[in-house]
Each structure stands twice: as C-alpha cells, then as structure tokens.
C-alpha cells in the first residue's frame with residue numbers, strides 16, 4: 001500500500017494550480033469538469049486534485065495498492081461496521097482508479113484504490129517525486145491511530161508527545177495523527193530526490209519571494225530533512241528527503257525516546273519554527289463531509 005494523493009477544494013483553484021505547477025514543481029496531469037490534477041515525477045497518475053469551492057477543505061487522502069490489500073481493508077472495515085462506499089463519482093480521474101472510501105473516526109475520508117492506468121516516471125531531479133506523508137490533526141489521536149492499525153492495517157512507527165506516526169509500507173510514516181484537538185489537514189510532504197534537491201527547491205522558492213516557515217532542518221522520528229512552507233492558497237507544504245525506511249524489526253519509539261535538548265526542535269537548529277504562520281495554516285483545511 002502506498003500513499004498516493006490528496007484531494008482538496010478551495011476558492012480560486014486556478015491560482016493554487018499556478019503556484020503548484022510553477023515554483024513548487026508539480027506537473028499538469030489533466031483537468032475534468034470537477035477538478036485540476038497535478039502529478040509528480042513518480043508513477044502515481046496524480047498527487048493532488050484541486051476543486052473549486054467557497055471554503056477550503058480536504059476531501060480525501062488516497063492510497064493505492066493491489067487488489068489483495070484493498071480486500072483486506074474492506075473486510076476489516078465491514079467487520080467493524082465502518083461506513084464504506086464505492087468511489088464511483090471519481091472514476092473520471094487520471095489513472096482510472098477502482099476502489100472504495102472509508103470514513104475515519106472523525107469523519108476523515110480515506111480512499112483506497114488500484115490504478116488501472118499507471119503513468120511512466122519522469123526524470124527530473126528538481127521536481128517532487130510524490131507525497132511521502134500527510135499528517136492529520138485529530139481531536140482524539142489515540143482513537144485515530146487505533147483505527148489506522150486495526151482497520152487500515154497500518155503499523156505504528158513512533159509515538160511522541162505531539163503525534164503518532166504510522167506507516168503503510170517501508171516509509172517511516174505515511175500518516176501521522178497530531179494531538180491538536182481539531183480534525184484537519186496538518187500538512188502535505190513532497191519527497192525530493194535527495195538533500196541537494198530539497199536545498200535547490202528552497203532556493204527556487206526564495207527566487208519566487210517565498211521563504212520557509214520552518215527549516216531547512218532534520219526531524220527526529222523519520223530522520224527526514226524538511227523545509228515547510230505556507231502555500232499562497234493557505235495549506236502547509238513540505239519538501240522532504242532521506243526519510244527513514246523501516247521494516248518489522250523497527251523498535252517503536254515513545255515520547256521518552258523523542259525529547260530535544262533545550263533550544264532545539266530539530267537536529268540542525270538552523271531555523272526557528274514560525275508558529276504564528278504555521279498554527280493557523282495547519283488547521284485551514286478541514287475534512288469535508290463525504291457526499
């Protein structure tokens with residue numbers, strides 16, 4: 001199972017698409033009546049969908065897998081009595097996905113699909129490869145994590161005072177549930193080829209007049225390099241690289257394993273986190289009730 005895409009809606013979607021295809025580095029993956037689609041250089045048909053709506057909202061987080069993986073999730077969700085429905089309305093998407101969606105404990109929409117029309121990779125070291133993780137704020141992170149483990153079949157990688165990190169493949173985390181008391185998108189992290197590609201992207205955004213709200217730096221859990229931005233359309237985006245790949249032998253860390261010394265909240269200590277900008281932006285895309 002792999003993290004595939006995030007589907008958003010917002011006012012003035014054209015401006016967001018211009019930014020994402022411009023300075024941010026995504027590629028046009030087509031347009032339908034309902035949405036604009038943006039792809040990265042990896043083999044997912046798209047990584048972001050953007051629809052027009054009066055208010056910003058997150059419609060869904062989508063994972064792609066093989067039929068057997070989807071069947072396992074479907075069976076566990078059905079057994080747990082969790083709301084599950086077909087994705088029929090979105091079948092005109094790039095990739096012609098087939099699958100279903102599940103509503104999480106706080107109304108989050110998670111889609112699980114098999115892409116019937118995957119796309120070829122693009123060789124361009126300056127563009128994002130794909131999404132690597134999508135943390136979600138939660139009113140009850142413990143309950144959401146339990147749902148991810150029991151129903152989605154994810155594995156717990158680490159637990160800190162602020163968040164739980166769960167994985168669906170060897171990437172340290174695909175989802176994380178953040179203890180903030182609200183249910184909303186926290187941020188979307190785009191994987192770059194390596195540290196240099198992250199730093200070149202930071203330079204490219206600086207040329208466009210956009211500076212990081214935090215970073216560059218290196219995280220504790222996942223050990224990934226990061227640079228966080230508040231996008232002009234209001235969401236928090238991250239460039240990342242070198243995220244830790246783990247297997248079943250990975251020892252799950254707890255809050256006591258992930259404490260920083262005074263004055264540090266990442267390994268490098270190069271930049272201060274702009275809490276004022278990030279706090280609001282990390283809560284600006286609430287989950288829309290699935291229709």
Ligand SMILES: [Fe+2]
Pocket residue numbers: 133187189226238
């Ligand atoms: Fe992140």
